[in-house]
Amino acid sequence: MRVFVAGAAGAIGKQLVPRLVAAGHEVTGMTRSESKRVLLSQLGAVPVIADALDPHQVADAVAAARPEVIVHQLTSIGPLDTRHFDRDFALTNRLRTEGTDYLLSAGHAVGVRRFVAQSVAAYGMYARSGGPVKTEADPLEATPVRDMRETLAAIRHLEDAVLRAEWTEGIVLRYGAFYGPGTSLAPGEEQFELVRTRKYPLVGDGGGVWSFIHVADAAEATVAAIEHANRGVYNVVDDDPATVAEWLPALAKTLGAKKPRRVPRFIARLFAGEAGVMMMTEIRGASNAKAKRELAWRLVHPSWRDGFGVSSGAKLPADGLRA
Numbered sequence: 029m030r031v032f033v034a035g036a037a038g039a040i041g042k043q044l045v046p047r048l049v050a051a052g053h054e055v056t057g058m059t060r061s062e063s064k065r066v067l068l069s070q071l072g073a074v075p076v077i078a079d080a081l082d083p084h085q086v087a088d089a090v091a092a093a094r095p096e097v098i099v100h101q102l103t104s105i106g107p108l109d110t111r112h113f114d115r116d117f118a119l120t121n122r123l124r125t126e127g128t129d130y131l132l133s134a135g136h137a138v139g140v141r142r143f144v145a146q147s148v149a150a151y152g153m154y155a156r157s158g159g160p161v162k163t164e165a166d167p168l169e170a171t172p173v174r175d176m177r178e179t180l181a182a183i184r185h186l187e188d189a190v191l192r193a194e195w196t197e198g199i200v201l202r203y204g205a206f207y208g209p210g211t212s213l214a215p216g217e218e219q220f221e222l223v224r225t226r227k228y229p230l231v232g233d234g235g236g237v238w239s240f241i242h243v244a245d246a247a248e249a250t251v252a253a254i255e256h257a258n259r260g261v262y263n264v265v266d267d268d269p270a271t272v273a274e275w276l277p278a279l280a281k282t283l284g285a286k287k288p289r290r291v292p293r294f295i296a297r298l299f300a301g302e303a304g305v306m307m308m309t310e311i312r313g314a315s316n317a318k319a320k321r322e323l324a325w326r327l328v329h330p331s332w333r334d335g336f337g338v339s340s341g342a343k344l345p346a347d348g349l350r351a
């Protein structure tokens with residue numbers, strides 16, 4: 029199939045494009061940067077330069093590629109201060125609102141038969157009540173903390189726009205927290221360094237439930253969705269949702285760090301805001317049963333314990349995660 033990937037040079041795009049090419053698809057990869065043409069060609073895509081926030085550029089790029097499937101992997105997540113979550117997600121929120129609308133409109137014009145979009149199973153997207161692990165049928169958070177309202181609204185906009193597009197098969201992939209190459213949860217990268225240097229404390233009871241996903245496994249699920257998903261939502265997470273109280277000390281140990289400091293909620297609120305405290309203590313995890321059942325998806329890293337190098341007790345190699 030002809031597949032148009034918006035965000036082809038990102039953490040997930042770099043994993044996805046070569047897999048699509050290996051599966052025999054013709055891939056067009058979109059980037060803003062002339063300098064990423066070479067990278068995209070090396071990954072096996074035909075590069076196209078366009079700004080996702082310019083509807084004319086997006087329409088022209090899609091029209092030239094004549095794709096059968098569009099994949100939306102656009103985000104712009106820089107350094108995050110969780111006290112100002114919406115401020116730091118402002119550009120990503122535009123990519124999830126305007127960017128989604130422009131891609132859908134461009135796809136409609138050429139009649140794409142599938143539209144696959146990145147969404148989120150992490151950060152408190154699911155309601156922070158009821159059981160610890162959510163399926164796609166469970167309700168989303170109705171009363172987000174103040175600093176995350178715009179971010180969750182943008183994700184809902186993306187999901188609603190994609191699922192309501194009757195002219196195409198709209199597929200929403202709610203990814204767990206990414207780790208692995210190109211992400212901030214990888215050896216030497218920001219989040220691992222915060223844990224290693226004991227600057228990532230355990231807040232309150234650490235009862236927030238996190239669902240992780242290795243970017244390579246996320247890419248595998250995305251290929252399957254591109255090829256044969258039905259319209260709807262799929263959680264793309266690993267088999268092992270875990271509380272912060274469980275995964276954070278385990279990761280610290282693997283990185284050779286001391287145990288994380290413990291900080292009460294009221295202190296954490298000062299440096300991490302409501303959003304940060306909520307993510308540490310209240311969020312729920314997600315179930316991948318539907319994606320495994322319907323996409324025939326097999327994970328290489330079924331658990332973050334293995335992916336982080338925790339289960340074996342082995343220290344991570346300096347050059348990356350274990351295969």
Ligand SMILES: NC(=O)c1ccc[n+]([C@@H]2O[C@H](COP(=O)([O-])OP(=O)(O)OC[C@H]3O[C@@H](n4cnc5c(N)ncnc54)[C@H](OP(=O)(O)O)[C@@H]3O)[C@@H](O)[C@H]2O)c1
Pocket residue numbers: 034035036037038039040041058059060061064078079080081101102103104105106123148150203204205206210211212213
């Ligand atoms: N589920 C999750 O946990 C999750 C989800 C998303 C991101 N993250 C993490 O956040 C970190 C950084 O992510 P990121 O958001 O910077 O993603 P990224 O991995 O750099 O990918 C974002 C993609 O969006 C494209 N893009 C952004 N703005 C664009 C625009 N105006 N026009 C065209 N393309 C545009 C970028 O293209 P060019 O730069 O090539 O133009 C890039 O390919 C990574 O650690 C990533 O893993 C995690």
